[in-house]
Amino acid sequence: MQDTQGISVAVLGSGGAGALTVGNLLLEAACEVGWQGLLTRTVGPQIRGGEAAALLRLTSGRVECMPDRFDLLIGIDWLNAHRFGAEIEVGPHSLVISDPRGGELPPIVAESSARIVKIPMKDLAKAIPDGRPNMIALGIAGRLLGFGLERLLALIEKRLSGKGDDAVRSSQAGIRAGFEAVASLELGRPLGSVEPPTTKRWLISGNDATALGALRGGIRFAAGYPITPATEILESLAPSLAKVGGALLQAEDELAAVNMIIGASFGGTPSLTATSGPGLSLMVEALGLATAAEIPLVVVDVMRGGPSTGIPTKSEQSDLNIAIYGLHGDAPHLVVAPQSVADCLFTTQWATYLAEALQVPAIVLSDQFVGQTQAVIERPADVAFIGQRAKATDIAGAYKRYALAANGVSPMALPGTPGAQYTADGLTHTERGTPTSTAADHLAQLDKRRDKLDRFNYGDHWATIEGSGDIAVVTWGSLTGAVREAIGRATQDGIATTLIAPRLLYPVRPEQFAAALEGKKRALVVEQSHGAQFHRYLRAHYDLPGEVRVLNRPGPLPIRPEEIHRALLEWRK
Amino acid sequence: MSKASDLPKITSVADLFAVAYQIEADAVERYELLAEQMETHNNTELVKIFRDLARAEALHRDEIRRMAGDIDLVEHARRIAKWKRGESPEEADLGAAHYMMTPWHALQLALAAEQRALDFFASVVKTAPNAEIKKMADEFVEEEAEHVNLVQRLLQRYPKPSSSWSDDLDPPTSQE
Amino acid sequence: MSTLDMRAACKPADYKSDVKPIWCPGCGDYHVLMSFTRAFAELGLPPEEIVVVSGIGCSSRIPAYTNCYGFHGVHGRSLALAAGLKVARPDLTIVVASGDGDGYSIGGNHFLHACRRNIDMTYIVMDNRVYGMTKGQPSPTTEPSFDSALSPGGTGLSPFHPLVIALASGANFIARCFSGQPNETATVIAEAIRHPGFSFVEILSPCVTFRPDEKDWKDIVHAAPVPATNDPAKAARRIMTDDGFNLGILYRGDRKPYQPTAKANIDLAELEREFEL
Known part of the structure; x- marks a missing residue:
């Protein structure tokens, strides 16, 4: 079964509660049965004992961004959770597990109309010698995600193998207790099963x-x-x-x-x-x-x-x-x-x-x-891009380190090469490398350094260009995944949209960019900066279509696929 | 400046030729360096003077080479003509150079250099281990004495400049 | 010619380039250049196996005046650049040239860490106690009474003591020279290059333009009365209490130089296995 949206889980805790470990173990369990996933974290400012949340998204296929909202949110406690509550959105279909002694729910959760279930994770842990509440949380999350108890027990045994039998025993007891505590609970959206992977992951x-x-x-x-x-x-x-x-x-x-x-x-x-x-x-x-x-x-x-x-x-x-x-x-x-x-x-x-x-x-x-x-x-494919520097080895006559070669790249002599000694210099220099301040020398070397970059063939890797349609979503870097997911949804809505994400930001590629924008009537620019730096960069170097909208926001609140999707839907109105 | 204790040990006429050769070669190199400095700093009058001095020392150097006959002076000098302390006696004092220096200053440098060369060969005469070396060293003393006289005569043409010789109303230029 | 013959044939002039220095006539740095070429000739190193690295300032112009490989980088960072070069290319002989502004002011932090790191290289600072390229401002080694446009009435600050700092930071060889004695200086530079680890040579090099008073240095300097010690405590006492014009090798340590010597023992495919599920 394809489940591209997948399931998302957030586990919160503070003061050494071990929320991040839970996220890690859940991802490991999911990988074993063939899920793909992302695990990220958001943390408070403390080095130890701070509030932390593990954010996990599991899907059946490639996954490159966090979800719009979390299906399951487990709060071992809510101390200082307001610091990143906004980053962990829940909705009416979400299930929130909260410890009654874990403090007050952050408003964004309390007001979310999510289903809230109270489970005394701390008390359950206390009843076990050396019990820890994060193992209760692992049992809870494991069961709700559909992992069998044996898998979870084996997982912790492997993880704690160096810590002795007592540690393993108490953790396993915790997992069992958590597993039992949610015997009658179910997630709103069930987790499908996936095919075991056929390739190395x-x-x-x-x-x-x-x-x-x-x-x-x-x-x-x-x-x-x-x-x-x-x-x-x-x-x-x-x-x-x-x-x-x-x-x-x-x-x-x-x-x-x-x-x-x-x-x-x-x-x-x-x-x-x-x-x-x-x-x-x-x-x-x-x-x-x-x-x-x-x-x-x-x-x-x-x-x-x-x-x-x-x-x-x-x-x-x-x-x-x-x-x-x-x-x-x-x-x-x-x-x-x-x-x-x-x-x-x-x-x-x-x-x-x-x-x-x-x-x-x-x-x-x-x-x-x-x-x-x-x-x-x-496993990423092996590609042929291995650094090859043009080197000067056979020196005949006076060596010119900065010779004005046709492609702007002049072979470099490495120290140890006889007869090619030169001084690399930050001062404007002649072809030989000798300092100069003449207008002609300055211009010649500026031209050389510009041209070598401009004339190079960067191939198709300069940008990711996907889909077709007269709307372009232009983005860059780590937002590409969220934009791709939003475009997927928009396409299902019948909005044909093209993704344009330059991998090469500098030097700019005006011709290729114009070709990518050919026939586009609208462009949505998506970026994570308060000053819309990417939009201004695009404006400075490229001709954008007539109608341009900008979806920009500073960190740390991620830009979610839903927001991008919504912006595209608005254009249909 | 060179001290007696630093003199290269001269035990043969070949040694003496090699040392004398090196002294003149060093003097040539030094005058050429000073000429280059003056060229870079656009003091053309001094470029000519230092080049002339270099040429004069080069003649002297070549003459020594001729006198030495079959001896490979360059190689021999490289081995023995070393001053661990101080400089080669006839090298003009680099530290005394100035971009606005006048012919009088250049000749003062030359005079001091010739005088040091004269003193050097005089000390060789004193410490020569045999008559042959002593005789040869005497010839070098005579020659250097002539040079000292020559520079002194030249100096009569160039009176000492007034104390404002190095005044430059332009400020120095800021570079890097 | 075999390599050995070539070594035998090296003369100081072989290490000089045809680029003409822009230093003021009378500048001590001309002598330092001479000391460089004489030291290289004494060591018989092929010029292409030496790299002279520098930063910014009068002294830092020196690489291009040699016939070695050179790097004239940014202000104050020559030691860092040289460290990377030596670790990547241990086969090369690295000489770093600097001045009192480049080395002790903007590059001060790198000086401490280069001493501490003790990578095999030779650091030569031409100290004229003034900024020459920018027209005569005080440097970290300038006397407190030095009056200038930027320090009207003097700086009122104690000068920095580079040799003490080098010793405290872990330099493995410490010497002081005077530019006006190019042969003595050449001998010390050659010794510094031979000595393993980080060697530091401070050369008093007068600035004729902004510090004409430094012409007197030639009458003030004097040879150190006793040979170098390998005892840091003794060296500290000597360096702390001398008059600043005591010349010669003052400290010779025996710390092991830092040089990672990793040999490739696996291929990348093996590294990747760590990430396999």
Whole structure:
């Protein structure tokens, strides 16, 4: 049975209640029987003991966004749940399980007309030696989702295998108690069954996928400074790079991190750093240097709420402007954005390939949502995008590092190559690399660096273009999944709609974009930024059709498929 | 500046030729560097003076090479003509250069350099281990003394400039 | 010619490029350039196996004046760039050139961490106690009484003590030189390059344009009276109490340099298995 909407579960708790563990175990159980899924989380500001919610969506097919509302919401407690209550919408068809001693329901839940059932999870846990309420919640959710008790018991045994028999026993007792407590309850919409998977599947986060994409593309050196929500990329790369003969340096700050990768790349090693908005702000000077000195680099920005420290744990698409326009001077470089957890792998690999081919920095605009979401995905295909830098090896005569080659890409001599010594320079330079301040030299090198990016053939990967019809929904990055789902529903309503989501944001592709918009009468722009940065970017570089609407909102409240669908329906009126 | 304790050890005429050769070669290089500096800073009068001085020292260098006959001076000098401390005696003092320097200043630098070369060879004469080296070193002393005289004569043509020689009413330029 | 023959044939001039320096005549940095080329020749390193990395400022113009590979990067970040380069390319000899503004002010934090990290490279700071490229502002090593447009009546601030900071931060080799003694300086630079780990050489290099008083340095400097110690406590006492014009190698540590030496032992397919269900 196809169940593309699937089932969504949210588990809340605070003070070490273990809500995130429940989400994790449920996803694992679902994967075992063939479901695909997304697991994300929303958390309070505390390092330990804070309020947290695991948000889980299970479907029978590809899933790339959170649902409009949750079918099942389990509140182990509601302490400070108002901090992210708005992110966990429930409706009349939802079932809410609440502990009578868990505090007051947040208004958005209390006023939702959802069915609310009180189950004393804390008391049930207390009755078990070392019992924990999250295991009660796991039993409850497991049963309501249709998992057998044995599966749940086996799952916890595997998870706690290192913690001793007592721990396993008390957890299993908790699961049993939860399972019993909802014997007479059912979810409004039953969970269908799925075919077992025929292909290999992965459970991976966007940040881990980014790291893997980097390695597949040829990255063998990384440097970085810890920052939420990008740190996992560095933590994934540190052991992996060591295993494939590379290295990672923990830098003293982002200024050092980006300069370290410039150095490593100058030496010939494809290199990457990962950061978030505040770190990117510190890196832009050096990105200008890498642009001028033509050093390939990959910089992953896992975007979070900004400006300034903003909301470090939550997603937003508001670094578009700094990524494209943040460099001083005329500094053409690459900006690309992954469109899903799985696409983090492809896009980072592609960015590595492009950076190396074009000898230029590439900024990968990921975000907290795709970065920190765990997803079940089909194993990403092996693609041929592996960084290949044009290198000067056979030097005859005076070597010109910045020779005005026809395609703008001049072969790079690596240190150690006899007879090709040159100094890479951020000062305006001649073809040889010698500093100059003449108008002609300045123009020649600016032209060269612009043309090499403009003339490159980026192929079809520059954008995702799907569907047909005279309405276009134009979006980018992690919102692509929500837009795709909304377009699916609109199509069922008879509204023919085209999805246009550029993966390559810079340099702009006016011809390809015009072709994608050919015949469109209306365009809906969807983005997660308060200042409608993407809309303004589109206006600056592309001709949009006559009627344009913008659906934009800052983080952390996600833009849901339903809102996009509604905006399309309004056009039918 | 070079001190007696730093002198390369001279135990043969070949050593002496090599050291003398290196001293002149260093002097040429130094004058050429100063000429380049003056070129970069558009002091054309001094470019010419330093080039002339370089040329004069080059003649001297080549003459030593001729006198040395079959000895491979370049290679021999590379091995023995080293000053661990201080500089090669006839090198003009780089630290005394100035973008507005006048011929008088250049000749003062040259005079000091020639004087140091003269002192150097005089000390070789004093410490020469045999008559052959001493005789040869005496010739170099004579030659350097001639150079000192020559520079002194040239200096008569260029009186000491007034104390305002380095006044520049334009401010320095801000670069990076 | 075999590599060995080529090494034997290296002369200082082989390490000089044909790019003409823009430094003011009389600048100490001309001497430093000479010391670089003499040190490289003494070591007999092929020029293509040396990389001179720098930031911004008068001193940082030096890479292009050598015939080595060079990187003239942004202000203050040369040590970070060099760290990445050395870890990625341990086969290269890395010399980082900086000044008192580039190295101690905007690049101060990187200085601490480069000392601590102890990657095998040589850091040479040409200290003239002033910003030359921007017309004479005080730097971290400038005396408190230095009067300038940006510090009318003097800075009133104590100068920074780079050698003490290097020692406290973990530098493995610490020396002070004077540009006006290019042969002595060349010997120290060669020693610094030979010494494993992070070597720091501070070169007093007078600025004729904005600090004409520094011409007197040549009469003030003096050789260190005792040889280098490997005892950090002794070195600290010496460096803390000397007059700032004590020249020579002052500290030689024996810390092991940092260099990740991972060999590829698995392929990517194996890494992917971690994510398989």
